Amino acid sequence: MRHGLLPLLAELRPGYEEATVQAAMVRHEQKQEHLKYVTSYVKEQMTDRGLPLEAIQKLPTDFRRLVLRTLLPDHDFTSEDYNRFLTLLRVDMPSGEVYYGNWRIQRTYGYVTCVRCPEKNLLPEALEVGIDLGTYHYGEQTITFSRTTTGIPFSAVQFPLTIRSVLPGDRIRLAVGTKKVSRILVDAKVPRASRAEIPVVVDAAGQVLAVIGHRIAIFGSFELFAESCLMIEW
Structure with missing residues (x-):
């Protein structure tokens, strides 16, 4: 290319080298300005729950890509990385997640969050x-x-009793019937990736007595019992 094509280009289009360099510099300045705008926009829109998906979707597609750069400024991304991020924003599901190194970008109930995954x-x-x-x-x-x-x-x-993480099939007794612990966490809008971190208390028979932070099992009307009872608090 250096010995064959470039001399030919110079003959056909004198001054193309300077024009190419100038165009590249202008493009770089534009990208930096766009990134600065998106960084400021993300900072303004960020909430305690994360970045609203609705706010991201208001941006043009090229600017949505830059949201990923804003969330992970120290990373280098390929076109495939950007496509995975855009797909995460488009899929019509209540939640989803993509990983970049030891970082997890998650979409949960209309919000996008970025958290570092534990090394172990x-x-x-x-x-x-x-x-x-x-x-x-x-x-x-x-x-x-x-x-x-x-x-x-x-x-x-x-x-x-045992304090442990949630297992598939766990159910807790309520006033009427039982309910899956997983459904309780979904109803409470606990992010999928965080549900395994929610502890439950079970007895030796495997009964779930409490979903810590969310629900305590109900065994009839407690006030009618004269015997002592177990209280679980957090």
Whole structure:
């Protein structure tokens, strides 16, 4: 190319070298201005829940690509990376996620978030709770078990209890029937990637007694019981 095509171009279009360099400089300045605008726009639109999907969709397609650059400014992206991001924005589903290195960009219930993935995706080990009860720490949660006059009747519980992560098929007893724990977390709009981090308390028979942060099992009308009960607080 250097010895064959470029001399031919110089003959056909004198001064093309300077024009090409100038065009590249103008294009670079435009891209920097666009990136500066999108960075400011993302900062203005960002909320505690993340960046509203609606705000991103108001941007032209080229500017939507730059949202990815704004979220991960230290990364180099290929055209395929940008296409995956645009696809995440287009898919008509309540949630989705794409990964770039150890970063996860997630779309959940109309918001886009960007979080660093832990180097080791390990959940805390299950904890056993004996009849002495007390306070336990599971991940970032503090859970207290105590004996009171209201709560889950001890006659309905088999010890030891276990604090663990949610498992497929877990169900919790409610006032009428039972409900899947996974459905409770969906209804609470817990992001899919965070649902495995929600602890549950189960007894020795496998009954889910509590979904920490969200729900406690209901075993009849507690007020009618004269016996002592188990209270689970967080």
